[in-house]
Amino acid sequence: MTVDDETLVDELLGGKQRALARTITTIENREPGYRDLVSALYEHTGNAEVIGITGSPGAGKSTLVDKLTNTYRDRGETVGVIAVDPSSPYTGGAVLGDRIRMASNVGDMEVFFRSMSARGNLGGISTATADAVKALDAFGKDKIIVETVGAGQNEIDIVRTADTVAVLVPPDSGDEVQTLKAGILEIGDVFVVNKSDLPGADRTVQELKEMIQLRGDTGVSGGHHGPDHHALGDADAAGGTDAGTASAVSEAAAADGEAGNWTPSIVETVATDGTGIDELIDTFAAHREYMEASGRLDEKARTRTAEEIRLLLREDASGLLERELDRHGGIEALVEAVHAGETDPYAIADEVVDPIEECLSDRQDDPA
Amino acid sequence: MSVDQTQRSIRCLVAKVGLDGHDRGAHVIARAFRDAGFEVIYSGLHKAPDEIVQAAVQEDVDVIGISILSGAHNTLIPKVIDGLKEYDAFDDTLVLVGGVIPDEDKEDLKQMGVAEVFGPGTKMEETIEFVRENVPER
Incomplete structure (x- = not known):
């Protein structure tokens, strides 16, 4: 977390309106570091x-x-x-x-x-x-x-x-x-x-x-x-x-x-x-x-946390995949290839994901 | 690791301040800003300066457009600006004034910290362009 963000968190917890407003903006804009901010507020x-x-x-x-x-x-x-x-x-x-x-x-x-x-x-x-x-x-x-x-x-x-x-x-x-x-x-x-x-x-x-x-x-x-x-x-x-x-x-x-x-x-x-x-x-x-x-309140909170973790992971995964897409020539080139009849979306999806899957299966015996 | 997909959008507060019930201009501006892709918060009529300040601070807007047709700008605008300063929000908020402002007052308003004054007949594109070019870096 940057020094600015740390100040922001301190000010927010100290009750400064502007800091709260700015934090929400950061969250809304998904500015770099917004996750660290939310993570610092979590407790x-x-x-x-x-x-x-x-x-x-x-x-x-x-x-x-x-x-x-x-x-x-x-x-x-x-x-x-x-x-x-x-x-x-x-x-x-x-x-x-x-x-x-x-x-x-x-x-x-x-x-x-x-x-x-x-x-x-x-x-x-x-x-x-x-x-x-x-x-x-x-x-x-x-x-x-x-x-x-x-x-x-x-x-x-x-x-x-x-x-x-x-x-x-x-x-x-x-x-x-x-x-x-x-x-x-x-x-x-x-x-x-x-x-x-x-x-x-x-x-x-x-x-x-x-x-x-x-x-x-x-x-x-x-x-x-x-x-x-x-x-x-x-x-x-x-x-x-x-x-x-x-x-x-x-x-x-x-x-x-x-x-x-x-x-x-x-x-x-x-x-x-x-x-x-x-x-x-x-x-x-x-x-x-x-x-x-x-006990439903607790239950609901747990479900929510589980969903939150999944959602964050999905976001990360889709970010990874976007980069993989770029490595494969970018979405436009791939669309062009499909429309030219050279390939189809399913084949492309496999092509992009297979190497990642391979990496993961190599690591299966070694859970981080 | 994150997607790092910043989704910034210019946020504006279109505000009517004081005892002035003419809001057609504010409505037109609000729509034009919306169509330009901005997020617009409209204050509603007859707001006190501290209500405008509260809205601007909490909504964390990039731009405040204050519409005044009552002639009370010399009283009301300083109050808004002082309020913004009090909440540490003045430095990165672009303050614009629109409406009927006599030429001799424009310079004073700018001295106070108003970025620009737009009078009757200003082209919508001009205002939007001004906002795009001058929106504070954050």
Whole structure:
């Protein structure tokens, strides 16, 4: 690590805003040495609670994040926010507009808000986001909120770096709720029906409820949800509920009797006037409690670390392969050869990888 | 060992400061910057100087473009610049001002640390070119 980087790490840990901002830039740009930087911060992480917020454009994510942040601040906690917006695949340009919605928290330097653009490199944005979260964590933020549009695998990878994932669903989504099934439904720990003062909110809540019941259908005894419940998904009475687990996670949300699974909660909010924000925060806390009590938090952290190691290795390997490609005359010449009918992509791949494989098999008896 | 694939992108903050509700110019600039491949953060209307400073510091932008049409530039710009200095962010941030600025004030603003003042009728390409050429080395 260079002297500059060491200073940067010291300043970041000392609480200097500029150092944190610059660290995130280094991570985002993948400047040389960014890995050393993250690696130096690593031991200072693990104290923050990370919440992921996703949902279709216009669902009210940024406004909700603003109100959540404000409420956390009122409770005396520091907050970091990372808002990821898409960028143009043609120019790479982007207008990152989430900051405008942070009206309740402007001028409060205890809130660190950072916009990031999805710069469209293979899976890179989720790594960059995860590393930026580490920087905020090491800086000492209590809560870190990652906000992103819920479209596509990249986005799902981003929110998966969070301990608790909230999916925003606008009212009257109709068929949209159906499409949520694929991908998004599986990742949601909490479903937020935002703009719940609009017509159609009740139906959306109902549809979500049905979908959640279908998902974890293990003899759910429906019909016991009171109409005025903001947080649904009470303990399922089926099969002799383990009362110990259920009480550990509070009544806002609950454990499924047999498997001890988390049944996703549904919370109704009106982000513009703050309705339901407290319930939402309580639900987040309940989910966190459940994660801790059930050991899932630890499990998730381990899975994440494993994925991180794999991802770094993949990056390194693809870097190696790029250089091998250059040695074979560069990708353009190879493409030309394929199009001239001289060879095919499979043969080229073999040609490039075979020597590497040979090197490795020579070393197999001698594991470094 | 790493891929060493730096992915630098010019980051800009387009800011409206003070009691001035005319943001068409700021919108046009934001779009033009985006189309030029920059990452643009737009502040929204009616921001106080310290809000602009907070955004600039946290977002670690290379460029701040402040749009002022209210005539209050002599009061507001120094506050932004002082704020940037306070957070150690002035030296590597390019500060630009756009809007209606009388000629006699331009020199003063530049003395304060504004890199350039772009008045009405400036070609978009000119501004973008200026940013590309003068973006601080980091």
